[in-house]
Structures are given as structure tokens and as C-alpha cells.
Amino acid sequence: MLWIELTRKLSENLKEPFELEFVWRQQHELSKLDWLNLMREEISEEDETTLKAIADRLAKDEPPQYIIGWEDFAGLRFKVDERVLIPRPETEELVQMILEENPHQEALSVLDIGTGSGAIAISLAKACPSWKLTASDLSESALELAGENAKANQVQLELVCSDVLDDIAGSFDLIISNPPYISPDDRDEVDASVQKFEPDSALYAENDGYAIYEKIAQQAPQHLDEAGRLYMEIGYKQGERLKAIFETAFPEKEVSVIKDSFGKDRMLKVC
The missing domain is CATH 3.40.50.150 (Vaccinia Virus protein VP39)
Incomplete structure (x- = not known):
């Protein structure tokens, strides 16, 4: 399966369709161009499992910032989790x-x-x-x-x-x-x-x-x-x-x- 096929399928169940892209790009430090190029490739079994797990967390309303573990604020990066x-x-x-x-x-x-x-x-x-x-x-x-x-x-x-x-x-x-x-x-x-x-x-x-x-x-x-x-x-x-x-x-x-x-x-x- 191509990345784009799985990404579209998983994003259909999300309130914000670009959250899955956002989390994956941040976790892997990908540019928008990197992401677009990735969409044309075959997805590996390992990445498919990981992407589905992220989509499942997002579908359960977990904030993307908690999944990636940080948020940018005033030009700085802050670690965030359910404590704050x-x-x-x-x-x-x-x-x-x-x-x-x-x-x-x-x-x-x-x-x-x-x-x-x-x-x-x-x-x-x-x-x-x-x-x-x-x-x-x-x-x-x-x-x-x-x-x-x-x-x-x-x-x-x-x-x-x-x-x-x-x-x-x-x-x-x-x-x-x-x-x-x-x-x-x-x-x-x-x-x-x-x-x-x-x-x-x-x-x-x-x-x-x-x-x-x-x-x-x-x-x-x-x-x-x-x-x-x-x-x-x-x-x-x-x-x-x-x-x-x-x-x-x-x-x-x-x-x-x-x-x-x-x-x-x-x-x-x-x-």
C-alpha cells in the first residue's frame, strides 16, 4: 500500500485531517516536500503499524502535542505531557x-x-x-x-x-x-x-x-x-x-x- 492511500484512509476518522501528517512530520523532522515525496512510496509494515497507532491515539482525542511530546511557544520549545x-x-x-x-x-x-x-x-x-x-x-x-x-x-x-x-x-x-x-x-x-x-x-x-x-x-x-x-x-x-x-x-x-x-x-x- 502507498503512504498516501493509508494516510487518506486513516485521516477520514479524524476531526482534524492534517493532524496525522503533523505528528509524523514532527516526529521525523520532515519538511512538507519530504512528506509529499513520502506519499508516493510503499509503506513498510513497521511504519504502517506505527502510523495506525498514532491515528488511533488522535481518534481518541489525544492532543498532537502530547503525542510528539512538545509545543513551541514564544520561539522556544517546551516539553509537555498530561502533567501540564x-x-x-x-x-x-x-x-x-x-x-x-x-x-x-x-x-x-x-x-x-x-x-x-x-x-x-x-x-x-x-x-x-x-x-x-x-x-x-x-x-x-x-x-x-x-x-x-x-x-x-x-x-x-x-x-x-x-x-x-x-x-x-x-x-x-x-x-x-x-x-x-x-x-x-x-x-x-x-x-x-x-x-x-x-x-x-x-x-x-x-x-x-x-x-x-x-x-x-x-x-x-x-x-x-x-x-x-x-x-x-x-x-x-x-x-x-x-x-x-x-x-x-x-x-x-x-x-x-x-x-x-x-x-x-x-x-x-x-x-
């Missing part, structure tokens, strides 16, 4: 905004709450070597993976196991967080692959998705320097309520809701 949320493009916009608005050469102290794979903290540390990054998470296994990613990307992080700021000492110039913000009642709105494979603790929060934000609002004023800034990713329906919450927590600061490239409320800034 897969970094999203909208979070890259948060990182970009932080880098645009803060001096790279100053020795800023920065805290990333709920670091997961370490994508935010590591990206900032890579771009700004003079910044001192602390990355916290409630999950020990997530922190273990963040440590692996920091080493792979050759940056230094202080890793702290903490429920929000419960076990965080000191104050910071920047506090950043992309916390869980989906209401458990909205679980059915989440893609099947996310529901089945990505960690619930990184997705869902009590009190209609506001619980972690409320805890940050309660604790952050004691840990943010007087001239410090707070940056967070938010759900697209949460901007108005979160603006009110953080205006109460930081009455002397300006609270802004920022839209993403699709025009949706996606980030909140306190400065």
Missing part, C-alpha cells in the same frame, strides 16, 4: 505585552503564579536574563516538568510549590498569572481533547471560574512592590467583573482589560 496544560497562542500575547512594557536590562523580580510547563516564566527569563524569575505551582509534578524545561532552555528559575501566594515570601516588581478560569459548569463547552487529557486543576476554578483570581486579589497587594505591575490572562467573558475585583484590591492603581488579536477580552493589567 499545553501552552496557547493567546498566552504568547501576554508574554509579548509584558516584554514590550517593561525594561529588559533592569534586575526585576518576577513571580509567575501557576507556571505549569514554565512557558511564561522561561520565555521571560530567556528574553531578559537580568530578571529574577520565581515560578510557583500547586502541582509538584508540574514544577518538575517546568524544571526540565528551564534546564533545556538554559535559564534559571526558582521553583516554589504554593497554592497561589500561600507559601511565597517577599515582594515582586511583576506578578504574572495564567490561572485556571473555566467554570466547572462550562465543562461541556471545552474541546473533548482538553476534557480527556489536560489536567483539570489547570483548567477549572470554583465560583464560576473566579476563585483563583479572587485569591490573587486578596494576597497580591502584600507581595507587589509599590510601583509593581500585575498581569493576568483572563476568560473572554470575565473582564468587567475582574476589573471591579482588582480595582477594589488595588485602589491606588489603574486596572485595564486588554483585548487579544481577535478582539476578545483576554488580559488584565494592574499598574
Whole structure:
């Protein structure tokens, strides 16, 4: 059987027909031209077995990033698996905004709450070597993976196991967080692959998705320097309520809701 025949047959059962191509190309470091040339060849029994196994995993909604074992984010590569949320493009916009608005050469102290794979903290540390990054998470296994990613990307992080700021000492110039913000009642709105494979603790929060934000609002004023800034990713329906919450927590600061490239409320800034 030719590669193209088997690939077409297996892709018919997938929600995203190009996922099979994506996984195989990434695993074998093939260019698009390499893949097109491969399609004209006879497939070996070994490759047929492997390709069918990948297609089976994809058909069961396993994310391609977990199958290949990594995701690119902000120009860097991060190992990902079921211990952590897969970094999203909208979070890259948060990182970009932080880098645009803060001096790279100053020795800023920065805290990333709920670091997961370490994508935010590591990206900032890579771009700004003079910044001192602390990355916290409630999950020990997530922190273990963040440590692996920091080493792979050759940056230094202080890793702290903490429920929000419960076990965080000191104050910071920047506090950043992309916390869980989906209401458990909205679980059915989440893609099947996310529901089945990505960690619930990184997705869902009590009190209609506001619980972690409320805890940050309660604790952050004691840990943010007087001239410090707070940056967070938010759900697209949460901007108005979160603006009110953080205006109460930081009455002397300006609270802004920022839209993403699709025009949706996606980030909140306190400065």
C-alpha cells in the first residue's frame, strides 16, 4: 500500500485531517516536500503499524502535542505531557505585552503564579536574563516538568510549590498569572481533547471560574512592590467583573482589560 492511500484512509476518522501528517512530520523532522515525496512510496509494515497507532491515539482525542511530546511557544520549545496544560497562542500575547512594557536590562523580580510547563516564566527569563524569575505551582509534578524545561532552555528559575501566594515570601516588581478560569459548569463547552487529557486543576476554578483570581486579589497587594505591575490572562467573558475585583484590591492603581488579536477580552493589567 502507498503512504498516501493509508494516510487518506486513516485521516477520514479524524476531526482534524492534517493532524496525522503533523505528528509524523514532527516526529521525523520532515519538511512538507519530504512528506509529499513520502506519499508516493510503499509503506513498510513497521511504519504502517506505527502510523495506525498514532491515528488511533488522535481518534481518541489525544492532543498532537502530547503525542510528539512538545509545543513551541514564544520561539522556544517546551516539553509537555498530561502533567501540564499545553501552552496557547493567546498566552504568547501576554508574554509579548509584558516584554514590550517593561525594561529588559533592569534586575526585576518576577513571580509567575501557576507556571505549569514554565512557558511564561522561561520565555521571560530567556528574553531578559537580568530578571529574577520565581515560578510557583500547586502541582509538584508540574514544577518538575517546568524544571526540565528551564534546564533545556538554559535559564534559571526558582521553583516554589504554593497554592497561589500561600507559601511565597517577599515582594515582586511583576506578578504574572495564567490561572485556571473555566467554570466547572462550562465543562461541556471545552474541546473533548482538553476534557480527556489536560489536567483539570489547570483548567477549572470554583465560583464560576473566579476563585483563583479572587485569591490573587486578596494576597497580591502584600507581595507587589509599590510601583509593581500585575498581569493576568483572563476568560473572554470575565473582564468587567475582574476589573471591579482588582480595582477594589488595588485602589491606588489603574486596572485595564486588554483585548487579544481577535478582539476578545483576554488580559488584565494592574499598574
